[in-house]
Amino acid sequence: xxxxxxxxxxxxxxxxxxxxxxxxxxxxxxxxxxxxxxxxxxxxxxxxxxxxxxxxxxxxxxxxxxxxxxxxxxxxxxxxxxxxxxxxxxxxxxxxxxxxxxxxxxxxxxxxxxxxxxxxxxxxxxxxxxxxxxxxxxxxxxxxxxxxxxxxxxxxxxxxxxxxxxxxxxxxxxxxxxxxxxxxxxxxxxxxxxxxxxxxxxxxxxxxxxxxxxxxxxxxxxxxxxxxxxxxxxxxxxxxxxxxxxxxxxxxxxxxxxxxxxxxxxxxxxxxxxxxxxxxxxxxxxxxxxxxxxxxxxxx
Numbered sequence: 159x160x161x162x163x164x165x166x167x168x169x170x171x172x173x174x175x176x177x178x179x180x181x182x183x184x185x186x187x188x189x190x191x192x193x194x195x196x197x198x199x200x201x202x203x204x205x206x207x208x209x210x211x212x213x214x215x216x217x218x219x220x221x222x223x224x225x226x227x228x229x230x231x232x233x234x235x236x237x238x239x240x241x242x243x244x245x246x247x248x249x250x251x252x253x254x255x256x257x258x259x260x261x262x263x264x265x266x267x268x269x270x271x272x273x274x275x276x277x278x279x280x281x282x283x284x285x286x287x288x289x290x291x292x293x294x295x296x297x298x299x300x301x302x303x304x305x306x307x308x309x310x311x312x313x314x315x316x317x318x319x320x321x322x323x324x325x326x327x328x329x330x331x332x333x334x335x336x337x338x339x340x341x342x343x344x345x346x347x348x349x350x351x352x353x354x355x356x357x358x359x360x361x362x363x364x365x366x367x368x369x370x371x372x373x374x375x376x377x378x379x380x381x382x383x384x385x386x387x388x389x390x391x392x393x394x395x396x397x398x399x400x401x402x403x404x405x406x407x408x409x410x411x412x413x414x415x416x417x418x419x420x421x422x423x424x425x426x427x428x429x430x431x432x433x434x435x436x437x438x439x440x441x442x443x444x445x446x447x448x449x450x451x452x453x454x455x456x457x458x
Contacts, residue, residue: 163387163431164199166394170428171243171331173405175207178418179231184442185425186238195434202429204274205235206243207405212261214246214282216352229267236270243274245405247298248353251279255357265290276310276331296331310402314340316383319393327397334385335378335404335424375420375427378404387428403428 174182182205189196208215209228235242244264265275269290276296277283283295299309304322307329313336315322324330338345378384385393390401403424422442426435 163197164391164394167199167201167399168197168390168394169201169203169400171204171206171400171402172202172425173205173207173403174421175205175242175244176210176228176231177207178421179234180445181418181421181425181442183234184445185429186235186240188438188441190238195431195438196429197431200429202240203400204241204243206245206274206276206402208245208247209261209264212246212264213255213258213357214248214251214261214277214279216247216349216356225263225267228264232268241272241274242268242270243276243296244268244293246275246277246279246282247349248282248356249278249298250350250353250357251282253281256282256285265293269293312340313338313383314345316340316385319398328399330398331400331402332385332393332398333383333402333404334390334428335375336381336383337378337404339381340383375423390428401428 172182172185186202189202232242246261265286269292271292273293274296275286275290275293276298277286278298283297286293287295294308296308296310297303297306298312299306300312300315301322303309305325307326308331309326309329310331310333311324313333316332316336319332338348342348379386385401422439426438430438
């Protein structure tokens with residue numbers, strides 16, 4: 159008798175909404191063509207990510223993305239029945255920042271029923287609810303927000319899920335593979351540093367992370383806040399079913415060596431059945447090789 163790995167539906171929210179689009183495109187099309195490669199009851203429900211150039215996020219503001227490219231990417235996700243989740247983690251937003259032209263333009267482009275915004279700022283939450291009511295809001299929360307629906311729980315609480323009282327487990331979102339240690343003494347300072355740089359349209363400067371040489375997907379297994387496949391199954395049985403895969407681009411602000419390989423490996427680990435791991439790696443490598451060859455031939 160065949161046994162399913164997950165007993166219930168598991169919603170995976172995959173990262174890099176705009177960055178590394180070709181990787182998302184590969185896995186989404188693979189799931190359409192070969193769903194048997196993926197764990198049963200594994201659902202790709204949303205794609206999330208920061209918006210390049212938006213001061214509301216924690217990202218590199220100098221990496222501008224033209225709106226026409228953003229619209230093309232959004233259309234691809236819609237055609238494949240995925241919702242879009244815009245990530246705005248900056249918690250230092252003031253009223254004067256709400257009228258940022260580019261950020262509002264992106265909201266207008268993605269303002270559609272079924273799409274989400276994950277945010278940290280109370281000011282931004284009120285503004286979006288008033289001006290863009292079609293979005294569903296997910297609030298980044300610590301222990302102070304456990305009584306509300308639709309929260310994205312700070313990953314530093316992952317190893318305390320049996321102790322904290324979460325009222326709406328099915329409406330709680332968890333980060334699976336955080337690289338930053340929640341216990342790191344620089345955790346809050348680091349995020350504040352990048353957030354304030356973002357509001358000033360500056361590229362974040364050098365930030366010396368104590369784990370700088372050990373930030374990769376498989377090193378995240380050692381993080382006490384890491385959620386393994388077995389742990390997902392356990393949490394799923396307890397009522398949790400929404401899981402974010404970590405956004406590698408955010409972590410490149412810490413470690414420039416965090417590569418696309420780490421992103422690919424995180425997808426393979428969480429989404430793909432073990433017997434297809436090597437085949438998927440080979441297929442993606444071949445696709446990337448063909449893409450590079452086309453670029454080279456175009457220049458010759």
